[in-house]
Amino acid sequence: MKNKAITSRDVDFAKWYTDVVKAARLADYSNVKGCIVFEPRGYALWEMIQSKMDRMFKETGHQNVYMPLLIPENLMQKEGELINGFAPEVAWVTHGGEKELEERLCIRPTSETLFSDYYSHVVNSYRDLPLKYNQWCNVMRWEKETRPFLRSREFLWQEGHTVHETREEAEEETKKMLGIYKTFFEDYLAIPVITGKKTEKEKFAGAEYTLTVEAMMYNGITLQSATSHYFGQKFAKAYDISFKDRNNELSYCYQTSWGSTTRMIGALIMVHSDDNGLVLPPKIAPVQVAIVPIQMTDKVMEKVDEIRKELESVGITVTVDDSDKSAGYKFAEAEVTGIPIRLEIGERDLDQGKLVLTRRDTREKTEVLLSSDIITVVQNEMHTMQDEMFNRAKERRDAFTFTCHNLEEVKCQMEKQPGFIHAMWCGDEACELKMKEIKGTKSRCILEDGEKIDHHCVVCGKEAKYHVVWGIQY
């Protein structure tokens, strides 16, 4: 039994992806080119991600703020690299009401400029530091090719921006936030990730360096999933974020920023989902259990209600499908929308003192005695499912992880099966460009403690400096 609205993942991955988005009703295309409508199920996923991540941010001493949507052109231009990086892809507001503006304003593609401007007003002394702020908001980048959740002109994200007294503290923050992203991806999204440093070519415009979280999708294509940037004093100097230091001398702050976006929803789909629709790790699923009464008799509904209440009492989120649709339709609905656990109860089950539990990921059915502790049964199943989903994703990633020693090997591999390619690199941008000729292969990151695979750059054969992970990216 396969969901007919969904193209098989092995037949056409791109089509499969958009079919899942549509069939699970996560998002709809809008009348606005390159922008999507987040439908209730898609937005509920984002709310789950937000609530878990926000707690992690707050527990590490971050506070939420909100900066303006629009950035005046002159403010945007103060730090040269940033504007150069973003100029081709910002949207410009030129008219307010019926009047042309004196200065055009861009819709934020990212908010380093506004945070820096704000910090320059409020930071006066080392006593004011650090300031560790974050905002959840919409941003806009005028992309040409778009795809729901993965790349759209408008997207939702969080962007953290911090200012510190010392280089050490700022670098520690950059690293700490990378760690939080890694933990979040692995513990909640059940997606194994690799972390490392971006090359000069791939780093964020204006950053001294960029740390990144990289994940591999089911098809071996990779996804830059979250980034954490260390700015040094670059923005502080451009925007004059100076303060009286402990020696009563004027110093510039050290700064970081870090962000993650609604593309995480795309990652969840592309790592875990299947030909029957969405598959969600229990820890991030907005609804964890679907109870389907086979008949809607009083006797069945009474039991259904009892179980629902029991599960809800320990914080498990439950939906009861008491619509007048057929049981088969309800099963398919719970399946396509990725509800981790499905409980089916009918008259016959009741007579036999049992119910049927189906796990969404394996689609395995288990009979559960009504006399058993249903809370523990469901919690254990969810726990196992969360772990197994991570392990399966990790096994697949490891199976698609390769080591190459020369360009020919990279070429062969990428044509056969793309994935993470581990290979040495001399540090020369020309070699990165050469690599790109192979189906767009790019450096994903430099491994910080990467072992030496060999001594030669995979491209030019000269002396290698870095152990780099390469991949084709979304």
Add this chain to the structure above:
Amino acid sequence: MKNKAITSRDVDFAKWYTDVVKAARLADYSNVKGCIVFEPRGYALWEMIQSKMDRMFKETGHQNVYMPLLIPENLMQKEGELINGFAPEVAWVTHGGEKELEERLCIRPTSETLFSDYYSHVVNSYRDLPLKYNQWCNVMRWEKETRPFLRSREFLWQEGHTVHETREEAEEETKKMLGIYKTFFEDYLAIPVITGKKTEKEKFAGAEYTLTVEAMMYNGITLQSATSHYFGQKFAKAYDISFKDRNNELSYCYQTSWGSTTRMIGALIMVHSDDNGLVLPPKIAPVQVAIVPIQMTDKVMEKVDEIRKELESVGITVTVDDSDKSAGYKFAEAEVTGIPIRLEIGERDLDQGKLVLTRRDTREKTEVLLSSDIITVVQNEMHTMQDEMFNRAKERRDAFTFTCHNLEEVKCQMEKQPGFIHAMWCGDEACELKMKEIKGTKSRCILEDGEKIDHHCVVCGKEAKYHVVWGIQY
């Protein structure tokens, strides 16, 4: 002892307001004209408002979604009244990257157009109805005069948009959401409100009618605080939101929308705060208790920590000011930021087996025995404070509520002390315009079950149809 950074409320109310915003560090002016920076304390208040309201929305069957920020001009124009209402105050995007757009896009001033367009795609049958969606987002209106929280070019809000099968159901929804706003204002914000219907002149562009929640500020000026609109089939016809009804015939949906904004933060300030800064009702305060150790000795800090843990164990939010500032400074800080309850503990208190509790609103100090049940003491104080804040606001509102029978009386009253004026109205727009000549007095709302004050329109003296509440508005 008065906060020197704050102008006295009775000397200059407008200056007092912005002084409180600054002193409590709720918001900062930005480099973007008419837009503010929500600083951590201001944004935390918004997060509190969001979490409480969002729960009320979800409990009444609403789901969150997210629509695009930008609206194509042609989509905006489909319903004529809406675009006419908003055209003078929308911001237009004309360029994406370096290219001029074929069609300009406006930044949403409100999202009826996008929701209607979406609903027209997904509603096919009466079985699809109702759809009750809400979104939390930023919107933009190109205002000329701005004031933090009360009126700014960009603001944050929630906008609910629902489609229904029948007129009755949609009208019920319009009314129900007004009720939720009223409950929220009174129960959480401790602000008494009056509700009623807007006049034709004052209703939302495109609505059949608008219901409104109106509040009075400390100075007698009124604030439109939330609105709920009934659209009938207007948008459904303009955007073709049609469906097969129960008789298998094509029908148009009945629609509503309802919204409330960050101006609620402005209302909180202008109703409750005083010359020492912010005063927050305990139910909406992001931090409910500030514990100030008078000395930072081990003995004191141990007790402080014990009390903090105890209070936190029942969900009370606590901050401990263990900075190296003076106790006096810490008191002022807790006061200006509006923390409802302050607990002071010093060596001498410990020896005497007591602590000092100060309520922010009355600034009354009570000695509390350390042997007493501190949780109950604090909960009771907060409960009383919440009630008394509401009652004080209601008493003041009632004291500034007047009944007038002719224009001369209105004029006298508005010159002496503005407030809510109850007066009869004939229903003629010319009379509303005449009223406006008195210091900008406008109709706030028509009372649905308003008693007849007399038989004559307060302006023209002709036969009166409606009992209207009038006021000068922010």
